[in-house]
Amino acid sequence: MAESQRDFYEVLGVERDADAKTIKRAFLKKARVLHPDVSDDPDAEAKFKELNEAYSVLSDETKRANYDRYGTADGPAGFGGMDDFFGGGFDMSDLFSQFFGGGAAGAGRVRTRGRDMSVTLTITLQEAATGLDRTITYDRLAPCEDCGGTGSADGSAPVTCPECGGTGVVTSWQHTILGRMQTQSTCPECHGTGQVIEHPCETCDGQGRTPSHEKVTVHIPAGVASGMQLSIEGAGEAGVRGDRAGDLIVRIEVAQQPDLVRQGDDLICAVDIDCFEAMLGATFTMEGIMPHEQVEVNIPAGTQPGDHIRVPGYGMPNLYNPSQRGSLVCIVNLTVPKDLTPAQTQQLEAVALERGSRLSTADTAQSLLDETFAQDQQAAGASTASASEKPQPSARQILSPRRSLAMRNRVRSLGEMAPLAARSRAPSPLASVRRSARDGGAAQRGQAAQGGP
Numbered sequence: 001m002a003e004s005q006r007d008f009y010e011v012l013g014v015e016r017d018a019d020a021k022t023i024k025r026a027f028l029k030k031a032r033v034l035h036p037d038v039s040d041d042p043d044a045e046a047k048f049k050e051l052n053e054a055y056s057v058l059s060d061e062t063k064r065a066n067y068d069r070y071g072t073a074d075g076p077a078g079f080g081g082m083d084d085f086f087g088g089g090f091d092m093s094d095l096f097s098q099f100f101g102g103g104a105a106g107a108g109r110v111r112t113r114g115r116d117m118s119v120t121l122t123i124t125l126q127e128a129a130t131g132l133d134r135t136i137t138y139d140r141l142a143p144c145e146d147c148g149g150t151g152s153a154d155g156s157a158p159v160t161c162p163e164c165g166g167t168g169v170v171t172s173w174q175h176t177i178l179g180r181m182q183t184q185s186t187c188p189e190c191h192g193t194g195q196v197i198e199h200p201c202e203t204c205d206g207q208g209r210t211p212s213h214e215k216v217t218v219h220i221p222a223g224v225a226s227g228m229q230l231s232i233e234g235a236g237e238a239g240v241r242g243d244r245a246g247d248l249i250v251r252i253e254v255a256q257q258p259d260l261v262r263q264g265d266d267l268i269c270a271v272d273i274d275c276f277e278a279m280l281g282a283t284f285t286m287e288g289i290m291p292h293e294q295v296e297v298n299i300p301a302g303t304q305p306g307d308h309i310r311v312p313g314y315g316m317p318n319l320y321n322p323s324q325r326g327s328l329v330c331i332v333n334l335t336v337p338k339d340l341t342p343a344q345t346q347q348l349e350a351v352a353l354e355r356g357s358r359l360s361t362a363d364t365a366q367s368l369l370d371e372t373f374a375q376d377q378q379a380a381g382a383s384t385a386s387a388s389e390k391p392q393p394s395a396r397q398i399l400s401p402r403r404s405l406a407m408r409n410r411v412r413s414l415g416e417m418a419p420l421a422a423r424s425r426a427p428s429p430l431a432s433v434r435r436s437a438r439d440g441g442a443a444q445r446g447q448a449a450q451g452g453p
C-alpha cells in the first residue's frame, strides 16, 4: 500500500488542514474530470483510482488521523472495533457510475427512490449472547449537504418538466404490421423524474445526493443468530433530489467456534473427565458464554462416554425473551490417566482383581500376591498346609483359591491406606473451559474407593 505513493493531500489538491467539506468538494470536482467514462486521458483509470484512494482515506476521520501520523491509513495496528464494508458488490466505482449517471437509463424508468443496501456483520458467539452496539462504516450516496438534497443551487424548487409534463414518460406512435402502436419511453429531459432543476447544485450536479463515507451504530439484540437481518430505515442510498432513501440491511453472521456449537438456544460442548470422575461422579465449574459466568457441572457416578449432561439456564438467551436461556449440554469424553504412580497402580490392581477384571498386568499383580502369600504362610507356620484348605473364593472370582486368599489380605490392608487422592487431569479440549475439582467430591470418592471385600 505504501509503495512510492503520492501524497493524498496533493492528489486532491487541498491543504493539510482542509476541512471535510473542502476535501469532498475537491474530490467531486476532480472526480468529474478524471472519471474514466468521461476523461480521454489514457491514464484516467489509474488517476481515478489514486483519487479514490486519497479520498477514501482523507474523508474518514480515523484513517486521516492515522495517515497524518503514520503515513498509512491503517495506523500502527488497524482499527479496533470498527468494521469497514466495501463488500456486497457495492464499491466506489459503482457509486460513481450511479452518481454520474453512467450511460443513462436506456428505455427503463429512472429510479428516484434510493436503493436498499446491505452489509454483513460478523460477530462472535459471545457477542451474540450478550447483544451489542456496533459502529459500521460504509459508502453510500447520501443527501447532498450543500443543497439539502434538493439538487438546486439557489434553493429554488424543481419545476415540472416541460417535455413530459411531469409524467416522466414520453409517448410516441409507431406504424407496424399489426397497426399503429403506442410506445412509451423515459423522458430524455428529466430522465424520468418528471421534474427539472433550473440551477443545479454544483456539488451534486443537481442530483441531490453525493458519495459519502458513512458511520452508523447498529444495536444487535442478545440471542441473534446467523442469517438474521436488521434493517436501518433510510440509511441506504439517498433518493434523487430528496426522494425516499433506501434502507441499510445488516446481515448478521455469527462466527463458528470450534469448542462450542449452538443448537437453537442450546450450547453444546465437549468435556473431558477422567475415568475416576466418570465412575464415582464429579463436580467442577467451567466458564459460561456470558462474561465472568461460571457454570457448575455435576457428573453423576456411573457416567458413560458420550453421555449428555444438561445444565439448564446456561445456553443462549432467547431472542424474543432474553431472560430465558437454553441449556449448556456437555458431551462427556473420557480420558484415561497414563501417569499413575506405582502405589496408585497397586491400589487399582487390587480393586480390579477384586472385581474380576482381566488385567494384562497380571504378572505384576501375581508377584505382588505371591509375596503377600509367602508372608502369610510364614506367619501361620503352615509350611505344608494345602492352599485348598483355605477359605473358598466367592463365585464371582476367577482367581485360584491361593490367590484369592492373598487377594483378600491385600485388599484388607488397602482399606487402611489413603484414599485415591492424586488424580491426573488431562487439559480440556475446550479452550475457554476451566475446571476446578471440589474437595467434597474428592472425599466422597475416597470413601467409595475403599469399599472392602
Ligand SMILES: [Zn+2]
Pocket: 161, 162, 163, 164, 165, 166, 167, 168, 169, 187, 188, 189, 190, 191, 192, 193, 194, 195
Ligand atoms: Zn420530463
Ligand SMILES: [Zn+2]
Pocket: 144, 145, 146, 147, 148, 149, 150, 151, 152, 201, 202, 203, 204, 205, 206, 207, 208, 209
Ligand atoms: Zn447538491
